[in-house]
Structure formats: structure tokens, C-alpha cells
Amino acid sequence: MACPRCQTLPLTASARGELLLTFAVRELRDKCLDYLERAMLVHRVEGMVVRLPDTSLLGFLERLRADAPFNILEREGILALLLAPGEDLDFNAFTRAHSLEHWFALLAARPLLEILEAQRFVSWFQPIVSIADGAVVGHEALLRGRLPDGELMFPGEIFSLAAANDLLFQVDRQARASALHCAAAQGLDGLLFINFLPTAIYDPVHCLRSTVNWARKLDIDPARIVFEVVETERVGDIEHLKRILDYYRAAGYRVALDDVGSGYASLNLLAQLRPDIIKIDMEIIRDIDRDPARQSIYRALAGIAAELGIELLAEGIETEAELDYVRRHGADLAQGYLFGRPGPEVAGS
Incomplete structure (x- = not known):
């Protein structure tokens, strides 16, 4: 229904x-x-x-x-x-x-409403690489809205307008659909990271059924899809989030927490949710090769991830020095401008 x-x-x-x-x-x-x-x-x-x-x-x-x-x-x-x-x-x-x-x-908020009404969301993709050999192992889908004049609306404006006007439910649903359809249209291989807002989901069985059906119709193997929880700091009902993640896992998908290390709440969620992957907040990664304070936080997170059997993705890498540091200290995956900026088309797809 x-x-x-x-x-x-x-x-x-x-x-x-x-x-x-x-x-x-x-x-x-x-x-x-x-x-x-x-x-x-x-x-x-x-x-x-x-x-x-x-x-x-x-x-x-x-x-x-x-x-x-x-x-x-x-x-x-x-x-x-x-x-x-x-x-x-x-x-x-x-x-x-x-x-x-x-x-x-x-x-x-009429520009956003027009995008929603015409279903003009598109997804750009940013590569995710393996620390071991530098090979591209997947992509994160990043939301864009196409305005009638062809200009783009970016996530900051999209979610600001959506939050102010009670449109997060509509935006989150269409964003998930856009990620799956755009990935299928480009024939992407490997992991596909799809962001979602837990606060935009009432009941996972009903609210996420369409996402599961889209993936099935597009013949995307659930094992390739990683649903990424964003705005973890705003999650007030942990049990509700656990139900959502349990639903995804039961359907064969993997789950990730974004921006881990940005606050106490996300650290607390690690122990309770046991995600498959954590993405270390890019503010921790920035200049990590020459900042002892960031290094201490990162090593603590890497240790927790290793003990819990969680893969660690270092996000926001822009320099070889940052990459070298996370490579030597437990990262499994990496993402950032060093490997490629988000774009509407993926090279080689």
C-alpha cells in the first residue's frame, strides 16, 4: 500500500x-x-x-x-x-x-517541490578504493537535483529546504530510487553506497519495501549495496534505527555509519549497532599525517573497528601523505578527491 x-x-x-x-x-x-x-x-x-x-x-x-x-x-x-x-x-x-x-x-521551497514532482533527482558517483591495492571497489551515490533550466541543486540546499518544510520523507525515498536507477543505467560494478536518513523512515517494512523492490527489478545483487546512515548525531531512537538496519541485513544488504568520530553519539552507536563498515569523519582525516591529536582519535577508532570486525573507510583523503598514514594504521577502504571527485558519469562504466 x-x-x-x-x-x-x-x-x-x-x-x-x-x-x-x-x-x-x-x-x-x-x-x-x-x-x-x-x-x-x-x-x-x-x-x-x-x-x-x-x-x-x-x-x-x-x-x-x-x-x-x-x-x-x-x-x-x-x-x-x-x-x-x-x-x-x-x-x-x-x-x-x-x-x-x-x-x-x-x-x-518551490524549486525543490518542482524537482520532486517531476522526479528530477539524479545521482553522481564518487569512487571508493581498496587500501590494499588501490583498485576501485565501489562508489558512493551523491544526490543532485536538476532544475528546469538545467542547473543543479546540491545536497546542502536540498536537505536544508526539505528539513524546513517537512519534505525529508519524499526526498529520502526519491534519493534512494535515484541511486539505484542511475547506478543500473551506468552498469556500475562493485559496492554501491546509498545514503539514507533514519528519521525519514516510519516503519522499515513499509517505507523500505520500494527500495528493495527497485533493487530486485534492476537486478542489483543485495550483497553489493551498502546502506549508509547519515546524520547519526541526530538519531534519538536507537531501537528504531536497529529495526531499520536489521531489515536491511535480513534482505541481504550491508550497512555503514557515516562521519564516525564526529561526536560521542556515533561512538556509542558503534557498540550498539555493529555496522559492517564505518566511515571516519573527514575532519579527522584532514592533515592527519601531521596532526597528533587527529592521529590519536583515528587510531582509537581503528582499534575499535578491528576488535569488532568492522571494516574501516577513511573518507576525505586529498593527499598521498594522508593516504599513507591511514594505510599504515588499519584502513581497509578509502574515498576522497585524491581518487576522484563526484561526477555524473563514471570513467570506464
Whole structure:
């Protein structure tokens, strides 16, 4: 069954229906009615509720933004809800009601919404090499969004907009799909590291079923896929994360923790989760060949990984000196600009 949380978008150009407005105080309703009359927008009044038939929520918001009839405080006091044609006003529908100020914030995220609506995410790939012989053993999929003009939206902006506008569920799902489809299109061999946000998954059986199905349809061996937990410092429910990782492992996938060493929480997760791979935070790797403090932290992590039977990936390597140090002190895998920058096409694929 489709999950409305990650497969529907709150604001699209195509959505039309009956728009309901309700107000914190009567004076605000009266001011809104005055605006609707002047704007010649068809409406009817039912007490403190105003109904606008056959309306585009996006179009209405864009008109409000241009006309600016309300200040910020007034926008906070007006709730808007779009009912689809034939939809009843029930408790479930009420969960989609938000203040006009909330909807205005979504307007600012319109470029991301357009990418999600048109499914224009793509994945670039960065090589991961074996420390033993320098051979490329896999790639990490890195998310990009393609805007209508061909320009790219990068992860920092994507996830900032998504977090601010409750779109992480939709972004995370499409990102996983993009990684698998782009890797299959390029015929990539070896390991495929795919990032995911644990906080964007309610129930692994339902939320991750589509990912497992995509991998199966694309004939990608589960043993090749490494699901990489990002933002480990923000994981508040360890048991929930363990359920997610257990689900992936039961399906034959491997799991990794990203940015290990960036804080106490990630170290604590090592003991509880026993990932297959840990990626050492690039801030520890930077200049490690000449920084005793970074060396101490790194060697401690390498020792823990060795004792627990966890592979260690040194991330962010940019110099031969950094590579030489991690090679001599327990790294199994490496990643960084020294071996290749992320790109839309993989050499030799």
C-alpha cells in the first residue's frame, strides 16, 4: 500500500479542489472576505469557514504573495486546507491544514517541490578504493537535483529546504530510487553506497519495501549495496534505527555509519549497532599525517573497528601523505578527491 507521507507532495501546480480557510478571530475573517470581494474570487461563508470552489492552492498562494493583503501575524492566524474533488472533510484531512505562513514557506521551497514532482533527482558517483591495492571497489551515490533550466541543486540546499518544510520523507525515498536507477543505467560494478536518513523512515517494512523492490527489478545483487546512515548525531531512537538496519541485513544488504568520530553519539552507536563498515569523519582525516591529536582519535577508532570486525573507510583523503598514514594504521577502504571527485558519469562504466 502506498504511503501518503513519502509519495505525496503538499503543494503542486496540478492540485485543484475546494479550498477551505478558517480564522483565529472574526475580524481576520472579515478582512479576508473584503480581500476576496476586491479580488473577485468566488467564495461562500459558513460561520468562521470560507470555502473557495475549484481552486488551485498554489495559484491562490502566489496571488496572496503578490497582493500582500495580510501581514505575518495575520497569515499565522489563517489556516488553509485543500480538499480534493469528492473528498470529505474528516479528521485525516485536517492533518493537512496549515497556516498561510506555513504555506508561504513552501512557496520558497518551490524549486525543490518542482524537482520532486517531476522526479528530477539524479545521482553522481564518487569512487571508493581498496587500501590494499588501490583498485576501485565501489562508489558512493551523491544526490543532485536538476532544475528546469538545467542547473543543479546540491545536497546542502536540498536537505536544508526539505528539513524546513517537512519534505525529508519524499526526498529520502526519491534519493534512494535515484541511486539505484542511475547506478543500473551506468552498469556500475562493485559496492554501491546509498545514503539514507533514519528519521525519514516510519516503519522499515513499509517505507523500505520500494527500495528493495527497485533493487530486485534492476537486478542489483543485495550483497553489493551498502546502506549508509547519515546524520547519526541526530538519531534519538536507537531501537528504531536497529529495526531499520536489521531489515536491511535480513534482505541481504550491508550497512555503514557515516562521519564516525564526529561526536560521542556515533561512538556509542558503534557498540550498539555493529555496522559492517564505518566511515571516519573527514575532519579527522584532514592533515592527519601531521596532526597528533587527529592521529590519536583515528587510531582509537581503528582499534575499535578491528576488535569488532568492522571494516574501516577513511573518507576525505586529498593527499598521498594522508593516504599513507591511514594505510599504515588499519584502513581497509578509502574515498576522497585524491581518487576522484563526484561526477555524473563514471570513467570506464
